[in-house]
Amino acid sequence: MEKIKFKKHRIKRTCTKYYENYHSYKPALRKDFDGYCAYCNLKEDWISPLPFEIDHFIPRAAFEAAKREDLDTDYRNLMFSCPLCNRLKGKHFSGEIPEHEISNPYFYNPVETDYNDIFYRDEKGRIHSDNELGKQMIKMLQLYRPTKQIAWFLDELKEVLDRIKERQSQEKDPKRAKKLKMAEINIEAALYRNHRSFVHKYMNEK
Ligand SMILES: [Zn+2]
Known part of the structure; x- marks a missing residue:
């Protein structure tokens, strides 16, 4: 492991x-x-x-x-x-x-x-x-509890998202900038979905 x-x-x-x-x-x-x-x-x-x-x-x-x-x-x-x-x-x-x-x-x-x-x-x-x-x-x-895993995953996703945003803001090549934008949108959506499911689970545990 x-x-x-x-x-x-x-x-x-x-x-x-x-x-x-x-x-x-x-x-x-x-x-x-x-x-x-x-x-x-x-x-x-x-x-x-x-x-x-x-x-x-x-x-x-x-x-x-x-x-x-x-x-x-x-x-x-x-x-x-x-x-x-x-x-x-x-x-x-x-x-x-x-x-x-x-x-x-x-x-x-x-x-x-x-x-x-x-x-x-x-x-x-x-x-x-x-x-x-x-x-x-x-x-x-x-x-x-699974929420501890999801919270960790949210941190990881957020870190990737911030890194992509940073790179995208510096990218001069329009083709690559577009790809980065797409990645950003996808990760943001994943973060949103996972966050919602996390909040729901955490509230039930509390
Ligand atoms: Zn705690």
């Missing part, structure tokens, strides 16, 4: 501001997570206008029980998440909350661990892992 990279972008944490309401971090999270779900790598654009959510990596139930309310607005504990991953991740946590680190025994921290080291895709975009916790995460977050 050909192993394909799980995702292409890298998550970073650049926000240094402090907000009293964790919702205020959303634009910063969107930017730092490149608009992708921290867990399944779905792009927010594909479910627009439905918004992404903010997941507390150490969940509320756990930090409230441990009187660690600081974790409600600690930027390091906030993850940009699609609604489905946020719901499935839920309250999962066990053990003590470590004093200085943001960790959860059920999930790799998507900022501190490069998910490309844990997950990969097959040629159809299906998500796999050879790692024990990785396999457990695939079950818990239902990363085996």
Whole structure:
């Protein structure tokens, strides 16, 4: 089986501001997570206008029980998440909350661990892992669902489309420009069809 990279972008944490309401971090999270779900790598654009959510990596139930309310607005504990991953991740946590680190025994921290080291895709975009916790995460977050494959395929199509548009805008030869235009129209139509079917499937899962 050909192993394909799980995702292409890298998550970073650049926000240094402090907000009293964790919702205020959303634009910063969107930017730092490149608009992708921290867990399944779905792009927010594909479910627009439905918004992404903010997941507390150490969940509320756990930090409230441990009187660690600081974790409600600690930027390091906030993850940009699609609604489905946020719901499935839920309250999962066990053990003590470590004093200085943001960790959860059920999930790799998507900022501190490069998910490309844990997950990969097959040629159809299906998500796999050879790692024990990785396999457990695939079950818990239902990363085996077909929508994860379609979302990946949409990203791939979009990339091809952008490349063709770019080439077409630079093509001087009218014959070749026409061919590129035809390809653009076909790919745009495929993207539209697949996107519609994706939205329909995602809404049923949610
Ligand atoms: Zn997700």
